Every structure is written in structure tokens, then in C-alpha cells.
Amino acid sequence: MSAATAVEVPKAGLLDPFTGTGHLIGFMLRRDRVRIALWTLIVAVLYLVSLAPGGEYAVLNDDPEARAARALTLSSPAMIAMGGPGYGLDDYTMGAAVANELILWMVVALAVMTILQVVRHTRSEEESGRSELMRAGVLGRHAPSLAVIVEVALTNLIVATAGMLALVVMGLEPADSAVMSFGIALAALVYGAVALVTSQLSESSGGAMGMAFAVVGATYVARVVGDIQEPLGSPLSWLSPIAWVHQTRVFVDTRVWPLGIAAVVALALLAVAAFLGSHRDFGAGMVKVRRGRADASPLLNGPIALAWVRQRTGLFWTAAGLGLMWFATGSILSEVPNMLKAVGDNPIYAELVKGGAEDMIKTFAAFIGGYSAFGAAAYAIIMTLRVKAEEDATRAALVLAKPLGRFRWLLSNALVAALGSLVVLVSGIWAMGLGAAATGVDEVGFGDFTVLALAYVPAVLVIVALALALYAWVPQAASAVCWAVFGWMFLVLILADVLDLPDWVRGLSPFWWIENTMLESQPLSHTLGLCAVALALLLVSMVGFRRRDIHG
Known part of the structure; x- marks a missing residue:
């Protein structure tokens, strides 16, 4: 033998x-x-x-x-x-x-x-x-x-x-x-x-x-x-x-x-x-995919449509699940004054109990809005880094073999991920507003929740651009670094005052630059600064993606 x-x-x-x-x-x-x-x-x-x-x-x-x-x-x-x-x-x-x-x-x-x-x-x-x-x-x-x-x-x-x-x-x-x-x-x-x-x-x-x-x-x-x-x-x-x-x-x-x-x-x-x-x-799921049309719609022609088809199911279920959570949270805003009145000396809650009952509710709503924004940031990391999965599976190479530039492919996927992240952000904060309205909270209106959601848009875009830049330059480490940054931002959100962190350390988190828009306006300089950072990271990602080979 x-x-x-x-x-x-x-x-x-x-x-x-x-x-x-x-x-x-x-x-x-x-x-x-x-x-x-x-x-x-x-x-x-x-x-x-x-x-x-x-x-x-x-x-x-x-x-x-x-x-x-x-x-x-x-x-x-x-x-x-x-x-x-x-x-x-x-x-x-x-x-x-x-x-x-x-x-x-x-x-x-x-x-x-x-x-x-x-x-x-x-x-x-x-x-x-x-x-x-x-x-x-x-x-x-x-x-x-x-x-x-x-x-x-x-x-x-x-x-x-x-x-x-x-x-x-x-x-x-x-x-x-x-x-x-x-x-x-x-x-x-x-x-x-x-x-x-x-x-x-x-x-x-x-x-x-x-x-x-x-x-x-x-x-x-x-x-x-x-x-x-x-x-x-x-x-x-x-x-x-x-x-x-x-x-x-x-x-x-x-x-x-x-x-x-x-x-x-x-x-x-x-x-x-x-x-x-x-x-x-x-390779298939138990839930059968609905039959499509015999001829594709003109709207499905191009890399943006392909990215949308790949991400739409995850967007729907994520927005639905997080929306349920924030709706339930908004429904208890009316109890906030009773919850916080006894903990004014605690450094964690000192900022929340300033002012009267109306200010308490608004400050607490903005505080929970930060958590909602973190949910959108997590979604942004997951969906932006799907481009790495597309590359690892050699689907990116197959798509780029057609007359499609690599920048157009990269930016199309990033655009859909960014828009999806903003949908998760806005729908979550709106769900909180609906929960508050359903329980008779009139200290804060739907417009206040909308302004709060819009204030977080540049910060979420920074996360998208950061994930894209890491993928372009260090694809193997992109996921680990992104989640490490995410964990750091979360610690800054909840423990910055307890740890007495200096402002320059807090400022490393894009979410730190978002003010409580329920009580004061968001500084234009902060918004423009975050947008500039997002744009700079986007340009960095394009340079890095241009310099390296595509797997497959």
C-alpha cells in the first residue's frame, strides 16, 4: 500500500x-x-x-x-x-x-x-x-x-x-x-x-x-x-x-x-x-428570501445598491430592537425627579440634579440620548467593517474586476453604513421621545429629541470614518482597535467625572464634544470640528486604500 x-x-x-x-x-x-x-x-x-x-x-x-x-x-x-x-x-x-x-x-x-x-x-x-x-x-x-x-x-x-x-x-x-x-x-x-x-x-x-x-x-x-x-x-x-x-x-x-x-x-x-x-x-436560511423581480429596478444598479441589499436586513432588526429599548426608557422620564432628588451629592448624578424638575428630565433625557448614540456607533463599526468581510471573501475583487473604481466601491459601502447608523441614531432617540409623550411628559418635546439626535450626527460620522481608515491601513487590526476605542469612549461617558480626567483626555472621544442640547445649543465650532475630523479620516482612508493590494 x-x-x-x-x-x-x-x-x-x-x-x-x-x-x-x-x-x-x-x-x-x-x-x-x-x-x-x-x-x-x-x-x-x-x-x-x-x-x-x-x-x-x-x-x-x-x-x-x-x-x-x-x-x-x-x-x-x-x-x-x-x-x-x-x-x-x-x-x-x-x-x-x-x-x-x-x-x-x-x-x-x-x-x-x-x-x-x-x-x-x-x-x-x-x-x-x-x-x-x-x-x-x-x-x-x-x-x-x-x-x-x-x-x-x-x-x-x-x-x-x-x-x-x-x-x-x-x-x-x-x-x-x-x-x-x-x-x-x-x-x-x-x-x-x-x-x-x-x-x-x-x-x-x-x-x-x-x-x-x-x-x-x-x-x-x-x-x-x-x-x-x-x-x-x-x-x-x-x-x-x-x-x-x-x-x-x-x-x-x-x-x-x-x-x-x-x-x-x-x-x-x-x-x-x-x-x-x-x-x-x-449557505441558506430557514426563512426563505422573497423572490425578486425578473428584471432589476434601475435603482439597484451600482455599488450603493449592492451595499444596501447587503445591509438592509441588519438595519431593520437593529433599529427595531434598539427602538424598543429606548421607547421603554422614554416612558419612565416622568419619574426622573423622584429618582434623582436624593442623590444630589453623588458625583455621578451631580450634573443631573441641577435646576428644577424640568431641567432634571431634560438632562436625564440627554444623558440617555448618549447611550442611544453609542448604540448607533456600535452599528457603525459593525457595518463599516463589512467591507473587510467582502474583501476576505474575494467578492470585492470580483466587483472591482468590472469597470468600477476602488474609491467608488469603498465610499459606496461607507455611505450606506453611515446612513444606516444615522437611521439607528435618529430612530432610537425618536423612540425615546415617543415613549415620553405616551406617558404624558410635556417638559421635553419631539423637537428637543430631534435636535439632540442631529447633534450626535457628526460624532457618529467620525466613528464611521475611523473604522474606514483603520480598514484601509491596518485591516487585520481594524476590528480590535475600533472596539478598544469604543470601550474607551464608553468609560469616558460614564466615569470621566469620577476619575477626574483632564479635558484633553476626554476630548479624545468625539461624544465628549456634544453638549446637552436640551438645555443649551450645540456650539458650531464643535460641530464643524467633528465634521473636519471625519473628513480628514475619510481622506486618510482613501490614501491608505489606494496604496495597498486588494485580497483576491
Whole structure:
């Protein structure tokens, strides 16, 4: 027998469905090592800064009267929506405050990370054609799905361990810290399983991500409405993975069994994903694409139309999911004065409580508008960097083989990503305005929300241009650098005053240059400056893209 025939390769149909999973796990971990390190660092720093001397929760811990006053406000619908149902209010310790007020945001942050990773390694790989090449070898049908779930589970485990250690270092009970940190990781894993299901339903990565983000938004609304109806947990709130972590009641009356619900639901979703994956064609989604016209519309002729077709599904679902979140947030603006009246000495909220009730509502609305703008910025990074996926899949080379200049192709994709980001921005802030109007808030009008949204437009455009410039010059590092910048901007938004950062450091974030347009006008110099930065980055990206080769 010759060496060439000594080893028999199993036929694809005879392979175990999970063959090659171990190799894929190692490959994914190596590929995402920078992302994992960045997320771990961001979570640990957020905990450490919040709990450090001078931080928000340390300030409360040193002032019993402030803790008692804050506990009174946590029964208001506004605080329930922004935090949790409010356990341990009779003795509001620092641990209870951390659990009530940080769990929601940590679950959402890790859910976003998990969804991005799952879609990146499943549906995006099918879109690019790389998964088909790998399956031509010895690779089982379900190996990619199992590998990515194991990878995100390990990632969340690492992040949770870092978060637990940060909580313990700052003086909180180890057992409760572990339940909280690993409960957050388990809830995020549920959303990862949701993303695996949506990756079977949609044939585009944008659609899969958008539907998963819509589920995050819907479960957030379910938790808010349910907890407002019954703080101890109504049937509606129990439909949300976020509520399952809150129901552990860590640092108050810790119980672990609600996390069993998350484990069971995650396993059930994985089973659904496996079933769907076994009953669909490779490369296709369970939701069939609607038949198009026999002849394309003249509007679909050109690179802009191609970019729009590639991004429209993700835009729809992302705008819908985030819109639900911001609508629910806007509906509690009327409770803001009651929520903030007792925390005027806290440096985190000092700016929010200046002036009367009207100023409080306007300032808080502008504060939440900043979060909405960050959602648009995240969308901008994801969609702008889709050009790298197009290049890696050699589709860019095929398109550019036609009489189409590389600048026109690049700018067409950037234009659609920028317009989509602005749609997410404006629709989110408008949704908040609709929620406020629906609950009778008349201190702030629809025009105020529109002005606020428009003020953030240049900052979002800077993010688009930055992602484009990084792709043009350092495509392999573009994603990691963009998300590192995003994490830094978020820390500046929420912790700049606590850390007493100098203005020049804060000014590195484009969002710092946006004023509270609810109370004062946006300086023209700031707007023009941000536009100039965006234009400069765009020119830099064109220079870099012209100087390098296109893959394929």
C-alpha cells in the first residue's frame, strides 16, 4: 500500500456531526484572543473604577443617609427600568447597589459581545465561503456551531472570573460575587444561543445579528414592564434572561436556582439551532428570501445598491430592537425627579440634579440620548467593517474586476453604513421621545429629541470614518482597535467625572464634544470640528486604500 493511500479520509456523509470541533475551538480562540483580552479588561476596569474610593458605590457606602435616600428612589418605575427590581432596600449595602444597578448593563454588554462572536463564526463564515471550504475536509456538520458555543462559553467564563475577582478585591463577599458574575455570563450565553438560532433562520450575517439584537431589546422591555408591575417578579419579567440574574438576589438573600432556568433555556435553544441546522441547505436560511423581480429596478444598479441589499436586513432588526429599548426608557422620564432628588451629592448624578424638575428630565433625557448614540456607533463599526468581510471573501475583487473604481466601491459601502447608523441614531432617540409623550411628559418635546439626535450626527460620522481608515491601513487590526476605542469612549461617558480626567483626555472621544442640547445649543465650532475630523479620516482612508493590494 502506498503512502498516498495509507490514510483513508472518511466520506462527508459518514462523518460524526461534531468531527473537528476541538481544532475549530483552538482556531477560534486564537483568532479572538485580542477581543477576549479587551472585553476582560473593560469589565474588570468598570467594576474596579465603580467600586474604588471616590467611585459611585464607594460614595454611597461611606454615607448611610445617602444609601437610605437612594434606596427610597429605587422603587420608582424609572429606577426599576434603569436597574433592577430593587432587593435589599431595607439595608441598602454597596453589594446590593452593585447588583441592582449593574447587572442589567453588564448582561447587555456581554450579550452584544456574545452575539457578535457567534454570528462572526457561523453565518458570516458561510457567507464568505470559508465554511464551505472547511467542510470539504474532515469537518462535521455541527462542528462550527458547537465550537463557537464552547468558545463564547470560555470567553464569558474568563470575563466572569475577572469581574468576580474585581468585586472581591474591592471588598464584596466572594460567594455572592461569583454568583453575580457567572450568572451574568450565563445570561449572555443564552443570548449567544439565540444568535445561533437566528444564524440558522437568516441567510445574512446582518439579519442574524439584527434579529438577535431585537430579542435583546424585547426581553429588556419584558423585564422592565414585568418588574414595574410586580417588583418581586411578575410572569412577564420571568421571560427575560436579565430577570433571571436579578432573581438570584445576590448580596441580599442569595439563591442560585434561577440560573438553572438560564441553563435549561440555553440548552433548549442549542437543540433548536441543531435541528434547524440539520434541515436547511448549507449557505441558506430557514426563512426563505422573497423572490425578486425578473428584471432589476434601475435603482439597484451600482455599488450603493449592492451595499444596501447587503445591509438592509441588519438595519431593520437593529433599529427595531434598539427602538424598543429606548421607547421603554422614554416612558419612565416622568419619574426622573423622584429618582434623582436624593442623590444630589453623588458625583455621578451631580450634573443631573441641577435646576428644577424640568431641567432634571431634560438632562436625564440627554444623558440617555448618549447611550442611544453609542448604540448607533456600535452599528457603525459593525457595518463599516463589512467591507473587510467582502474583501476576505474575494467578492470585492470580483466587483472591482468590472469597470468600477476602488474609491467608488469603498465610499459606496461607507455611505450606506453611515446612513444606516444615522437611521439607528435618529430612530432610537425618536423612540425615546415617543415613549415620553405616551406617558404624558410635556417638559421635553419631539423637537428637543430631534435636535439632540442631529447633534450626535457628526460624532457618529467620525466613528464611521475611523473604522474606514483603520480598514484601509491596518485591516487585520481594524476590528480590535475600533472596539478598544469604543470601550474607551464608553468609560469616558460614564466615569470621566469620577476619575477626574483632564479635558484633553476626554476630548479624545468625539461624544465628549456634544453638549446637552436640551438645555443649551450645540456650539458650531464643535460641530464643524467633528465634521473636519471625519473628513480628514475619510481622506486618510482613501490614501491608505489606494496604496495597498486588494485580497483576491
